Amino acid sequence: MSQRQTHFRARQRKCGTSVVVELRGELDILTAQPLASCLRILTSGEGRDVIVDLRGVTFVDCSGLRPLCVAHTRLAAQGRRLRIVVTRPFVVKVLALCGLDETFELLETVPTGERSHS
Template identity: 40%
Template sequence: MRREPVPLTRQLGVYHHRGHTVLEFRGEIDIAAATEIGPFLDRVTDRPGARVVIDLRPVEFFDCSGLRLLYRARVRVLERGGQLHLVCTHPLTLRVFRVTGLTRLLPPQPDLDAALARSEAASGSL
């Protein structure tokens, strides 16, 4: 069962699900949104062994500022021995991920269950 995210900013909500922190990005993710989201994202990705899912399904627009957020989050989580998974279904955003090669580093999943299944498979608990 999915909980309603607690809004941290206009473009970011957070909730916990099956041992993961789910960050739900919303609306337009541009330089202004990235400036607001960045400190929260840094806080979540600073924990050793953090298990994080970034859910982009409610995103309507996503530019290179959003790509920088995702890449930074990935680096920070991996440096600290954690896991980062991505949920995204928007065709234009997925195209940006393919063109930039982000899909190889952070493969997008169609929903939260698929992302968490990937997490469980990576940890060997399936």
């Protein structure tokens, strides 16, 4: 039995008053832990709001969404926000099926004031 290979990358950058986390690849049970570790660091203590950009995600399931839910709860308790950038219909559908389209603030693009100025 061979182990399934998954492609996943998370890149973060400070932009304006937020940190943008750009995700690429599959967001599932195999990649949930690396995402959770990244978001745990960003949500510990005081800091910036977090924007998670899912436009580069090619697959998502419920286990991959758990780190986003945990980050949302942690940030809300600190008076901070988690916003999700999503344009792919299948990702929007998974969020809706899980009831998270009502929980998360969904955006179609990174807000102009939050884009990097490089």
